[in-house]
Amino acid sequence: MGNEEHDIDWDELFGSDNDEEEEKNDIKINIESWSCIPGLLLARAAISHQDQMTLLQAIADHRYFHDNADQAMCFGALPAHFSWLETWVKTKYPELFPQDIVNRTPLFDQAIINLYHKGKGIKSHIDLLRFDDGILVVSLLSSCVMIMQKEDHKVPLLLRPGDVLTLSGEARYEWEHGIEEQMRDYIDGEWIERGTRVSITLRKLLTTS
Numbered sequence: 001m002g003n004e005e006h007d008i009d010w011d012e013l014f015g016s017d018n019d020e021e022e023e024k025n026d027i028k029i030n031i032e033s034w035s036c037i038p039g040l041l042l043a044r045a046a047i048s049h050q051d052q053m054t055l056l057q058a059i060a061d062h063r064y065f066h067d068n069a070d071q072a073m074c075f076g077a078l079p080a081h082f083s084w085l086e087t088w089v090k091t092k093y094p095e096l097f098p099q100d101i102v103n104r105t106p107l108f109d110q111a112i113i114n115l116y117h118k119g120k121g122i123k124s125h126i127d128l129l130r131f132d133d134g135i136l137v138v139s140l141l142s143s144c145v146m147i148m149q150k151e152d153h154k155v156p157l158l159l160r161p162g163d164v165l166t167l168s169g170e171a172r173y174e175w176e177h178g179i180e181e182q183m184r185d186y187i188d189g190e191w192i193e194r195g196t197r198v199s200i201t202l203r204k205l206l207t208t209s
């Protein structure tokens with residue numbers, strides 16, 4: 001009997017410090033990058049389901065999309081329901097930006113909340129140069145395919161609810177990003193039906209001194 005007790009693998013039952021290490025590594029494995037687009041990173045399923053719901057609830061409570069608007073903006077100190085994302089990046093996902101960006105304070109002082117009804121998109125563009133380097137996009141509610149484009153080189157990215165996309169350097173300044181107007185997206189041999197999508201884009205205005 002006593003011997004059996006010694007056979008129990010307590011680490012397997014209750015986890016060990018090593019498991020915690022592995023979990024941390026898992027998070028890093030979930031960040032995708034594209035060698036052809038330096039500065040583009042995609043943290044998969046980075047926002048918990050609960051945090052996604054809390055963000056959506058805040059967006060509903062603050063009536064960002066009142067009067068049929070499909071876009072709203074916040075400037076200056078971000079409201080608490082978005083500003084936690086700054087601490088979240090700095091503490092949980094600092095590798096999403098180069099160090100000089102992640103260390104700046106504030107990391108972001110502008111938010112755009114976009115509502116895409118099914119089938120809607122956004123024209124291919126590079127974000128205005130009055131915004132600094134380092135842009136973060138949270139996807140909520142529905143998947144869609146975003147197209148990264150530089151000259152005739154197009155790279156499709158599947159964005160799912162809870163994914164966090166970051167753009168810096170080449171990805172921010174040299175590649176356009178856009179979302180086609182279509183009801184469904186074809187990617188990796190699969191059709192993915194669109195629904196209503198909400199995104200939160202966080203940026204930092206350039207300081208003009």
Ligand SMILES: O=C(O)CCC(=O)C(=O)O
Nearest residue numbers: 112114122127137199201
């Ligand atoms: O909705 C998105 O995923 C991107 C939004 C965007 O590119 C922008 O507002 O500049």
Ligand SMILES: [Fe+2]
Nearest residue numbers: 125126127177
């Ligand atoms: Fe953009």
